[in-house]
Amino acid sequence: MPRRAELSLSAGCRQLEHRKGNLPSSVSRKLYFDTHALVCLLETNGFTTQQAEIIVSALVKSTETNMDIVYNDMVTKVQQEINLQQIMSQIANDEVIKVRTDTKLNFNLEKSRVKELYSLNEKKLLQLRTEMVSLHAQQDRALTQTDRKIETEVAGLKTMLEAHKLDTIKYLAGAPREASLLLQQLQRARRGRVELRLSRWQQVTDVLWVKPLLNAHAVPVPDL
Template identity: 50%
Template sequence: MRRVDFTPLEQRKLTFDTHALVKDLQASGFEKQQAEIIVTALVTLTTGNMDTVYRDMVTTSHQEIALQQIMAHLDAIRKDMVILEKSEFANLRAENEFTEQEKKLMEVGTEFDKKNADVDRSTTEATKKIDIEVASLKTLLESLKLDTIRYLAAFVFACLAMALGFYRLWK
């Protein structure tokens, strides 16, 4: 709940002249008592509305106080965040401090990985060379097969030619 200062009833100003309104109502045909009751009701309604407005109003001093409270709250949050960051940084630094054995172990692991990569590279190169040699041998084999078939065909034709030659001679 916020505290709101009300202007005392005596200091509040109505936005219309009640006496003039009573006279206007009498001039319109209302009796004096009826006109006064109507004006009293209007004053009561207007006063109630003004009370509602005054209750809902926030003064400059209230705004300044609320702003100061918000700024104080934000400062407290900032301080908490700085403390939290410092503690997290300290934890990270503690986690990153390794013993000498752990450092040596990491170095050995790094060297092992490098040597393993060299072995893998050498194996890959040897595999490529073997694949190239196998391909060239397959090409040579196909070439030799073709030459063998050619010589065989030539031999068969030569045999046929000689057989035809002998056949002709005997006939």
């Protein structure tokens, strides 16, 4: 038997081809199978020509069916790329949605935080305003009390000044009279001193002049 009659299971004896781009179909595939060599091999092993052809035909149909099943389960490179792109796009969309959700959540949280801070600031501002109003009221009360105290002291000083003024007027009004009385007293005292001196001088004169005269004209008293 010639060498080509032997059944070869190498890749050179069978080839599968398919078109690029779309899913594989039975039309785009070609099966290169040496059926004549197989028929010859079967005839050599005792099969008739008709039996060998029937067996080979059944084998070809079975092989095509199995290839269809295999090709249906297989995916081309282009389809893999498309599916990968779709998956990546879906993942990207999911990531975008997740980022948007996180961003929205963060925004809502920040918004709530800002509202809380605003409310807290409003409370603090209201508290500060209340404290300022209280401080102003205290200052007003203190100023009012101080003004009243100053007015009271000023009134007291005015009363004191009026009293001193009256005393001064009375003093000034009574000063000439007192001065006149004092002058009269001084004059009287001076006059009294002069009279006293004159009287003393008279006494001295009398003593100096009268006593010698008396001694000169003295009358002896007889002894009893």
